[in-house]
Amino acid sequence: xxxxxxxxxxxxxxxxxxxxxxxxxxxxxxxxxxxxxxxxxxxxxxxxxxxxxxxxxxxxxxxxxxxxxxxxxxxxxxxxxxxxxxxxxxxxxxxxxxxxxxxxxxxxxxxxxxxxxxxxxxxxxxxxxxxxxxxxxxxxxxxxxxxxxxxxxxxxxxxxxxxxxxxxxxxxxxxxxxxxxxxxxxxxxxxxxxxxxxxxxxxxxxxxxxxxxxxxxxxxxxxxxxxxxxxxxxxxxxxxxxxxxxxxxxxxxxxxxxxxxxxxxxxxxxxxxxxxxxxxxxxxxxxxxxxxxxxxxxxxxxxxxxxxxxxxxxxxxxxxxxxxxxxxxxxxxxxxxxxxxxxxxxxxxxxxxxxxxxxxxxxxxxxxxxxxxxxxxxxxxxxxxxxxxxxxxxxxxxxxxxxxxxxxxxxxxxxxxxxxxxxxxxxxxxxxxxxxxxxxxxxxxxxxxxxxxxxxxxxxxxxxxxxxxxxxxxxxxxxxxxxxxxxxxxxxxxxxxxxxxxxxxxxxxxxxxxxxxxxxx
Numbered sequence: 001x002x003x004x005x006x007x008x009x010x011x012x013x014x015x016x017x018x019x020x021x022x023x024x025x026x027x028x029x030x031x032x033x034x035x036x037x038x039x040x041x042x043x044x045x046x047x048x049x050x051x052x053x054x055x056x057x058x059x060x061x062x063x064x065x066x067x068x069x070x071x072x073x074x075x076x077x078x079x080x081x082x083x084x085x086x087x088x089x090x091x092x093x094x095x096x097x098x099x100x101x102x103x104x105x106x107x108x109x110x111x112x113x114x115x116x117x118x119x120x121x122x123x124x125x126x127x128x129x130x131x132x133x134x135x136x137x138x139x140x141x142x143x144x145x146x147x148x149x150x151x152x153x154x155x156x157x158x159x160x161x162x163x164x165x166x167x168x169x170x171x172x173x174x175x176x177x178x179x180x181x182x183x184x185x186x187x188x189x190x191x192x193x194x195x196x197x198x199x200x201x202x203x204x205x206x207x208x209x210x211x212x213x214x215x216x217x218x219x220x221x222x223x224x225x226x227x228x229x230x231x232x233x234x235x236x237x238x239x240x241x242x243x244x245x246x247x248x249x250x251x252x253x254x255x256x257x258x259x260x261x262x263x264x265x266x267x268x269x270x271x272x273x274x275x276x277x278x279x280x281x282x283x284x285x286x287x288x289x290x291x292x293x294x295x296x297x298x299x300x301x302x303x304x305x306x307x308x309x310x311x312x313x314x315x316x317x318x319x320x321x322x323x324x325x326x327x328x329x330x331x332x333x334x335x336x337x338x339x340x341x342x343x344x345x346x347x348x349x350x351x352x353x354x355x356x357x358x359x360x361x362x363x364x365x366x367x368x369x370x371x372x373x374x375x376x377x378x379x380x381x382x383x384x385x386x387x388x389x390x391x392x393x394x395x396x397x398x399x400x401x402x403x404x405x406x407x408x409x410x411x412x413x414x415x416x417x418x419x420x421x422x423x424x425x426x427x428x429x430x431x432x433x434x435x436x437x438x439x440x441x442x443x444x445x446x447x448x449x450x451x452x453x454x455x456x457x458x459x460x461x462x463x464x465x466x467x468x469x470x471x472x473x474x475x476x477x478x479x480x481x482x483x484x485x486x487x488x489x490x491x492x493x494x495x496x497x498x499x500x501x502x503x504x505x506x507x508x509x510x511x512x513x514x515x516x517x518x519x520x521x
Contacts (some may be wrong), residue, residue: 022376022404030140033066039415065145089408097138103151122327129358146183193296253309282329376404
């Protein structure tokens with residue numbers, strides 16, 4: 001049974017990668033860095049060809065996660081069924097998802113040891129029926145690289161005791177320090193409450209905290225400064241410090257939008273947890289050990305709420321412990337009042353109701369995401385439309401580049417990942433892909449060597465004089481409720497009839513987002 005629960009976690013993570021294989025712009029640095037490590041190697045001459053030299057981003061990011069991911073993915077690439085470069089992208093993401101899923105499995109086992117097998121079953125079912133964590137833990141965001149050491153710190157704090165021992169606290173501090181220094185500086189706001197709580201409970205002394213923090217911090221700092229100074233060609237570079245300076249000290253993160261202080265509590269946390277939120281409240285109220293484990297994470301959310309720019313991914317690390325609390329709450333609800341018929345009915349129905357709600361919302365969010373990568377769809381469609389086109393010069397618009405048109409999808413142009421012999425991936429044609437920004441269609445028309453465009457502007461009559469509209473790519477716009485169907489009861493009193501009725505009530509509305517153009521001349 002325990003093995004089956006672990007398999008469910010892995011399969012769910014892999015399924016989200018397969019269902020939505022394309023990526024967004026926020027994933028592009030680490031994805032393209034992994035592509036470049038595999039394709040060019042890590043020699044100085046190879047680094048000169050890296051994508052970050054052309055598109056450095058607002059602040060430098062660490063290469064550590066990408067280098068590790070590239071090396072770990074190499075055996076899988078060699079053994080996997082790789083038919084084209086886009087398959088390598090999927091393998092890389094599956095490897096990342098596997099690492100984070102493994103962390104969740106260890107947490108599930110720790111929950112089982114501390115709270116019992118039934119609680120670990122509920123933990124698994126709640127975790128795999130949520131959307132955000134399973135969907136995103138295979139995506140190359142810096143937060144997903146930081147998630148594994150954050151999960152490792154949580155594993156050390158959920159064994160048998162209600163609070164962790166000195167040794168496990170030391171490990172937790174080391175893991176979180178590494179994640180803070182290398183991947184995501186906001187984890188410092190989680191590290192602080194955990195250290196403070198551990199000191200108050202007498203599980204670690206101030207002297208030990210300073211020693212562990214200095215040793216792990218200096219090792220992590222030396223690692224990131226050595227590796228990232230080499231890859232970026234800048235001496236003494238600490239990417240996370242550069243990010244803090246840019247986003248916090250200079251306040252640049254506010255340019256990406258600000259939210260009220262309560263946004264994490266009222267918007268992001270409910271969206272991340274779904275039905276785990278009310279169940280976690282029950283667990284928090286009923287179990288002292290859960291309160292002890294959950295308190296630092298509640299303080300973390302309170303502290304990070306002081307920053308004006310807020311995103312759900314900044315607090316993704318709290319989801320597993322909230323799910324553990326929700327599983328404890330579910331165990332309590334399924335055991336109370338089971339002496340009466342009504343109580344037994346309540347106990348039997350409570351989890352199916354909550355899990356059904358999770359599944360319904362996750363299906364909607366997954367369908368939304370699958371249909372929200374027009375750039376990836378456009379580039380894949382273009383390759384299908386021109387399978388034998390000998391030499392094409394393709395310009396990719398900004399929207400296409402941000403919504404899936406990654407380097408791995410540039411099938412008909414080098415470089416090719418080094419673990420695979422070039423002959424197995426090399427296309428018979430040779431294309432050039434260009435992502436130069438801030439060019440109008442008229443600018444591109446003037447450049448006679450460009451043969452194809454993927455544009456986000458509707459081709460007007462002037463454009464159609466020079467370009468043929470080959471295909472249109474639609475993408476998700478919104479969900480619409482058909483009120484007429486809603487007022488009409490399903491004709492067939494069966495599961496299939498109810499399913500058809502529900503699909504008729506809620507409809508996905510798509511709109512044209514990108515156009516594929518071919519020069520007429």
